[in-house]
Amino acid sequence: MKGLYLVEPVVAIYSFASFMVYPLVQQYVYRRLWLEITNSPYPVSDNSSRCASNSSNHTSQQDEVQKAASLFSLYSNLCSMIPSLLVTLLLVAYSDQRGRKITIIMPLIGSLIYTLSLLAVSFFELNLYLLIAASFVSALFGGIGTMLGGCFSYVADLCEDGKQKTLRMATVDMVIGLLAGVASISTGYFLRASGFNWPFFTSAIFQVVNLLYAIFILEETKVIDRSETVACCRTLQKLVSGIYYLFFGGNRRSWILVLMIVIFTSISFANTGGLSMMTLYELNEPLCWSEVLVGYGSAASLTVFITSFVGVYVFSRCLPDITIAFIGMLSVFIGMVMIAFAKTTVMMFLVRIPTMFAIMPFPVLRSMMSKVISKSEQGSLFACVAFTENMSSYVASAVFSSIYAATVAWCPGFVFLLGAGLCLIPVSLLGILRCFHPVDSNETEALLSDDETENSDDAPVA
Known part of the structure; x- marks a missing residue:
């Protein structure tokens, strides 16, 4: 059977299966902690709000559960951060030598293990901290x-074409949002109709199907010489030297790549940190959303992937990449500020409007970085991009979880104002990149050509 060069189905199924679980994990932990802390069943209602009681005792208990849930999220992120970062850096860089499929198949196995563990904890009511x-x-x-x-x-x-690369990467981001949105809408009804076990089981089935597609149908893009055997130490040395030369080669290209990595990481930190607290914020007073509203809210948030793809497609015809990234960062800033002051359900849904272009900076910056390096360095580049993005996500979730736990009693929206303030850092750095090192299509081609010449003359012999 002839394989397919389509990675989008893998991303689509992974997004659907993962976002069927992600909104439920926080809710499952929240309900278990509610039961343990308050010694009372979780208040489930058919109404849009579950804030039936406004007594001081009820408010105190809810604040305590909020703090415990955010700290649980902190511990979980810390335990998974270091191994995930190391594996990401090594695997994706290694894919330059031994193919891309290993970087896709391994995480699918890990995701399946986590989902099955979640199902076991829920079905047998095991200790909650086994999830960590x-x-x-x-x-x-x-x-x-x-x-x-x-x-x-x-x-x-x-x-091959730079514009095609930008649109294809934006398409991958859009697929994530589209399928994640469908999963988020169905999750609330699924939870209400059948509890937690069936959604976890369904997610595991989708992940098995996805794993089979990645192993047996997805075609490899790298030509691998099976006869070549390289010692482990030698392989690690090549990986480290390749990454080092890419970012610390002492040339203009390296300077631009480092600056763009910092911009990418800082906007990812602000965006991920704020959004990681959305579900807890919606469960808290005065919103007190039900599981159905949480699902609709997640789906509404994820439509930003679709609108951002449309924005990239339209703006790329008339605007440079840096301007498109700036519009996206401004969208994140305005959305964060509005979320901090959203106190009604209608307002909480309306804040999704200014955030419609919030994902645009990510595919644009990835494409900008990819354009200034050769094909043999793509794995090393995206290993570093994935490493820094992963690190910023974990650190942001940990930092924002701890800050939310400390501020939820007096200002639940403080973390979103913090996220908005942090958006000013990548905006400023983007201005520096634009003023001193404008990166248009002609200049990036010249930059790549010059660096390839330097590499052939000065690079150390492997």
Whole structure:
């Protein structure tokens, strides 16, 4: 059977299966902690709000549960952060030598392990903190950063034209949002109709199907010489030297890549940190959303992937990449500020409007970085991009979780104002990049050509 060069189905199924679980994990932990802390059943209602009581005792208990849930999220992120980061860096960089599929298959195995662990904890009512151990084990196989790093490297292998590369990467981001949105809408009804077990089981089935597609149908883009055997130490040395030369080669290209990595990481930190607290914020007073509203809210948030793709498609015809990234960062800033002051359900849904272009900076910056390096360095680049993105996501979730736990009693929206303030850092750096090192299509081609000449003359012999 002839394989397919389509990585989008892998991303689509992974997104659907993962976002069927992600909104439920926080809700499941929240309900278990509610039961343990308050010694009373979780208040489930058919109404849009579950704030039936406004007594001081009820408010105190809810604040305590909020703090415990945010700290649980902090511990889980910390346990999975280090192994996931290391595996991401090594696997995606290694894909330059031995193919991209390993970076896709390994995270799918880890995700399946975590989902099955979640199902076991829920079905047998095991100790809640076993989920932290499951996070650590699954991180040993890589995480979403590993898979996306492999997928973007896969796309870069297939695309010759710079504009095609930008649109194809934006398409991958759009697929994530589209399928995640469908999963988020169905999750609330699924939870209400059948509890937690069936959604976890359904997610596991989808992940098995996805794993089979990645192993047996997805075609490899890299030509692998099976007869070549390289010692482990030699392989690691080549990986480290390749990454070092890419970012610390002492040339203009390296300076631009480092600056763009910092911009990418800082906007990812602000965006991920704020959004990681959305579900807890919606469950808290005065919103007190039900599981159905949480699902609709997640779906509404994820439509930003579709609108951002449309924005990239339209704006790329008339605007430079840096301007498109700036519009996206401004969208994140305005959305964060509005979320901090949203106190009604209608207002909470309306804040999704100014955030419609919030994802645009990510595919644009990836494409900008990919354009200034050769095809043989794509894995090293996206290993570093995935590493920094993964690290910023974990650190942001940990930092924002701890800050939310400390500020939820007096200002639940403080973390979103913090996220908005942090958006000013990548905006300023983007201005520096634009003023001193404008990166248009002609200049990037010249930059790549010059660097290839330097590399052939000065690079150390392997």
